[in-house]
Amino acid sequence: MNTLNPTRKPVDIATLQSPAVSFALPDAASAGEDALEKALIFATAKLSLPSTQSVVDRLRLGDSIAVQYVSYGLAIQIGQTLGTLDETVQTVYLFEDFATPEDLAFVQPTRLTVNLIAHVERKTKAFESLAQALARSLAVRYGELIASDNPIHLLSIHAVDSVEISKRSGYGALVTSLHHQPMKVWQRQPLSA
Amino acid sequence: MLSVERMTTAGPSPRGGPAGRLMPPQTLWDNVLATLDDVARRLQLDPDVLAVLREPERELVVNIPVTMSDGRVEVFRGFRVQHSSARGPCKGGIRYHPDVDLDEVRALAALMTWKCAVVGIPYGGAKGGVSCDPAHLTEHEIRSLTRRFVGMIMPVIGPNRDIPAPDVNTNPQVMAWMADEAAAMPGRSSIGIVTGKPVSLGGSLGRREATGLGVAIATRELLHRRGQPLEDTTVAIQGYGNVGMAAATFLHQMGCPIVAVSDISGALYAAGGLDIPTINRHVQAHPRFLLEGYDQPGLERLSNDDLLTCQTDVLIPAALERQIRADNALAIRARVVEAANGPTTPEADAILNERGVVVVPDILANAGGVVVSYFEWVQNLHGLFWNEAEVNRNLEHIMTSGFDRVWRFSGENAVTLRTGANMLAVKRVADAVRDRGMVR
Numbered sequence: 001m002n003t004l005n006p007t008r009k010p011v012d013i014a015t016l017q018s019p020a021v022s023f024a025l026p027d028a029a030s031a032g033e034d035a036l037e038k039a040l041i042f043a044t045a046k047l048s049l050p051s052t053q054s055v056v057d058r059l060r061l062g063d064s065i066a067v068q069y070v071s072y073g074l075a076i077q078i079g080q081t082l083g084t085l086d087e088t089v090q091t092v093y094l095f096e097d098f099a100t101p102e103d104l105a106f107v108q109p110t111r112l113t114v115n116l117i118a119h120v121e122r123k124t125k126a127f128e129s130l131a132q133a134l135a136r137s138l139a140v141r142y143g144e145l146i147a148s149d150n151p152i153h154l155l156s157i158h159a160v161d162s163v164e165i166s167k168r169s170g171y172g173a174l175v176t177s178l179h180h181q182p183m184k185v186w187q188r189q190p191l192s193a
Numbered sequence: 194m195l196s197v198e199r200m201t202t203a204g205p206s207p208r209g210g211p212a213g214r215l216m217p218p219q220t221l222w223d224n225v226l227a228t229l230d231d232v233a234r235r236l237q238l239d240p241d242v243l244a245v246l247r248e249p250e251r252e253l254v255v256n257i258p259v260t261m262s263d264g265r266v267e268v269f270r271g272f273r274v275q276h277s278s279a280r281g282p283c284k285g286g287i288r289y290h291p292d293v294d295l296d297e298v299r300a301l302a303a304l305m306t307w308k309c310a311v312v313g314i315p316y317g318g319a320k321g322g323v324s325c326d327p328a329h330l331t332e333h334e335i336r337s338l339t340r341r342f343v344g345m346i347m348p349v350i351g352p353n354r355d356i357p358a359p360d361v362n363t364n365p366q367v368m369a370w371m372a373d374e375a376a377a378m379p380g381r382s383s384i385g386i387v388t389g390k391p392v393s394l395g396g397s398l399g400r401r402e403a404t405g406l407g408v409a410i411a412t413r414e415l416l417h418r419r420g421q422p423l424e425d426t427t428v429a430i431q432g433y434g435n436v437g438m439a440a441a442t443f444l445h446q447m448g449c450p451i452v453a454v455s456d457i458s459g460a461l462y463a464a465g466g467l468d469i470p471t472i473n474r475h476v477q478a479h480p481r482f483l484l485e486g487y488d489q490p491g492l493e494r495l496s497n498d499d500l501l502t503c504q505t506d507v508l509i510p511a512a513l514e515r516q517i518r519a520d521n522a523l524a525i526r527a528r529v530v531e532a533a534n535g536p537t538t539p540e541a542d543a544i545l546n547e548r549g550v551v552v553v554p555d556i557l558a559n560a561g562g563v564v565v566s567y568f569e570w571v572q573n574l575h576g577l578f579w580n581e582a583e584v585n586r587n588l589e590h591i592m593t594s595g596f597d598r599v600w601r602f603s604g605e606n607a608v609t610l611r612t613g614a615n616m617l618a619v620k621r622v623a624d625a626v627r628d629r630g631m632v633r
Contacts, residue, residue: 101360106435184292
């Protein structure tokens with residue numbers, strides 16, 4: 001059920017531009033939309049607001065606390081989606097893009113943005129496509145929600161493998177970072193013996 | 194109070210003394226000690242002084258009960274580590290993060306000792322943290338946690354003992370709660386108990402731009418010593434957040450052509466120089482404060498990796514850590530001024546050093562933030578507030594003299610600026626330890 005978008009119409013197959021992606025990733029579009037809905041519900045509860053619409057209103061005004069709760073809620077939901085739809089995903093982290101931690105403290109975020117690192121067993125085209133599809137669907141839905149005509153890109157997902165983490169190369173360096181600690185938002189449960 | 198204070202002792206450390214036997218190797222603290230040992234060897238440091246510096250002065254662990262919004266009581270673990278107060282009251286941030294632990298806080302506290310010493314501000318080093326996931330807490334819960342935490346560490350903090358500041362997931366609002374909680378305690382009314390406060394509560398003007406201005410000053414000083422005019426020096430900046438943007442703005446005002454900037458959306462390059470004021474307006478108006486969509490005549494678009502190796506005289510990494518690595522260090526031709534924390538890997542540092550590429554280390558280049566924190570404390574203690582021009586003028590004085598000391602010390606000892614900065618910092622703390630009579 002999608003309470004945020006009651007007017008959403010069934011997909012018209014004739015309008016699909018890329019059937020290969022659609023068949024390969026049947027749930028990415030709705031997953032992005034559902035993630036946004038759940039993130040708004042999460043933020044509504046944390047902010048003790050009467051409805052998700054109140055959170056949307058705060059996002060439009062650039063309320064940094066609302067932005068941070070929705071960002072975190074989205075990260076959890078997207079992490080879960082990545083893990084569910086791609087079995088190579090082991091752990092998902094949320095990170096902030098900044099030079100020094102103390103300087104982040106003086107610039108509170110007023111625009112929604114989610115930067116994720118996905119620790120994968122191996123990098124695949126399928127994961128890349130999934131990440132892009134989620135980013136696209138989120139951007140479209142969020143643009144509708146806040147009624148923005150500007151292009152929106154709110155989700156970045158960087159895949160890293162175990163070698164990059166152990167060698168601390170690229171975004172893999174952040175996983176064990178002293179200064180840029182990312183926040184773990186999803187982890188695959190180990191199989192029980 | 195549910196707190197356990199662990200004082201360090203003169204005997205062998207329970208953490209494992211020489212080999213760190215009770216902990217796995219290569220913890221953050223092990224890395225800090227390895228650097229300290231190397232510097233001590235270069236300085237031929239008195240073993241007794243080294244023994245003092247290898248252990249934090251004080252480690253306080255507290256268990257913080259917080260009544261959650263649903264009525265449950267949750268207990269969070271908090272830490273405050275004071276590495277050294279030999280040069281003055283301890284200074285360091287407080288972070289809220291689920292992965293905070295004593296080892297990490299201990300390592301960061303020591304790094305603060307060296308950072309304050311290298312620019313010559315009269316502080317020791319400290320760090321604190323609470324193991325929690327702030328995004329899972331309501332604002333009310335964070336406020337309760339903060340107030341209770343301050344109450345529990347109050348015996349070891351204060352304007353003349355240890356002054357906390359914002360760090361990961363804490364901000365001026367959290368500092369304001371801390372100052373307010375402290376003010377409610379008898380005899381503890383000074384707002385100088387924390388820095389990084391909102392200006393309305395005694396925070397300093399100029400704090401937001403301080404790190405970027407410090408980076409610009411360090412760059413200017415480097416060029417001055419190389420006899421290179423600013424207007425003939427091209428600069429590339431990786432990262433256009435608070436620090437990168439401020440550094441670009443100040444260097445542009447000083448006359449440097451900024452030829453390349455980048456953020457998460459990619460890099461922009463213009464051999465004739467970028468229009469920084471217009472770029473800043475573009476970023477401020479962008480939905481996500483990004484460079485994407487900006488255009489000007491002669492503009493080329495590069496990847497973030499290409500920016501690091503582009504044709505420029507000075508490269509300022511102001512983004513994430515470990516961006517200059519062994520695999521790209523050979524292609525870097527520019528002098529490097531480290532605005533971010535740890536942007537150069539040790540392997541890349543060795544390659545750059547071998548090729549004669551000068552690197553101004555992060556401990557010096559990005560110290561502007563802690564310097565203006567010091568100014569906030571000074572203004573709070575004096576009850577006299579400076580305008581922004583005065584803050585910037587004093588920052589310039591401290592950064593310039595700090596750079597000068599590191600430059601001369603490195604030259605006299607024939608070492609890199611990074612090694613020289615570390616040596617100078619440790620030497621200053623060691624001198625204070627000796628002068629205080631802590632060792633014979």
